[in-house]
Amino acid sequence: MQEHTGTVRVETTVDSREGAEEVARSLVDHRLAACAQVSGPITSFYRWEGATQADQEWLVVAKTAADRLDGLVAHLVRTHPYEVPEIVAVPVAGGNPAYLSWVRDETRGGGPE
Numbered sequence: 001m002q003e004h005t006g007t008v009r010v011e012t013t014v015d016s017r018e019g020a021e022e023v024a025r026s027l028v029d030h031r032l033a034a035c036a037q038v039s040g041p042i043t044s045f046y047r048w049e050g051a052t053q054a055d056q057e058w059l060v061v062a063k064t065a066a067d068r069l070d071g072l073v074a075h076l077v078r079t080h081p082y083e084v085p086e087i088v089a090v091p092v093a094g095g096n097p098a099y100l101s102w103v104r105d106e107t108r109g110g111g112p113e
Contacts, residue, residue, distance in 0.1 A: 005100045006066050007092040012076055012085055013044060013057040019081055020058035026079060032072040033062035034106035065107040066091070 010033070014020040017040065024036035040058035047053070064072050069089055076087050092100065 005092045005094065007095075007100050007103045008064050008066050008069050008089050009092055010062045010064060010069070010072060010087065010089045012060050012062075012080065012087050013042070014060060014081065015055065015057055017041075017058050020060050023076070023080065024060050024062070027060075027062050027064075027072060027075065030075060031107050032068055032075055033064045034103040036060055036062040063092075063103045065104040068107045 012023065014023055017038065020038045020040065024033075024038050027033035027036050038058055038060055041056045042059055043054060044057045045052065045054050062072065073087055073089070076085055080087075
């Protein structure tokens with residue numbers, strides 16, 4: 001297993017499939033993620049404003065280069081429909097070297113094409 005791949009997996013959730021697809025497309029269009037996958041619906045249980053909530057959401061999982069993480073997080077905070085969006089990043093410890101290289105290559109640049 002590799003100790004450092006220079007790639008990160010980022011998760012966020014959105015309250016509709018359409019919203020999740022918009023988030024995923026925006027991350028890829030802005031070259032902040034090489035790939036973003038939408039899955040769901042899922043049911044999320046969480047505490048918000050003093051009460052336990054249970055809501056249907058869609059999960060967006062994005063793969064990005066480690067040096068693009070700050071830009072990806074800033075983009076999500078700015079554009080996400082939630083007041084406090086879940087944004088969780090986990091370093092990728094290993095995987096297919098060709099795929100990981102592709103992720104890093106596809107996140108070069110900074111704007112929609």
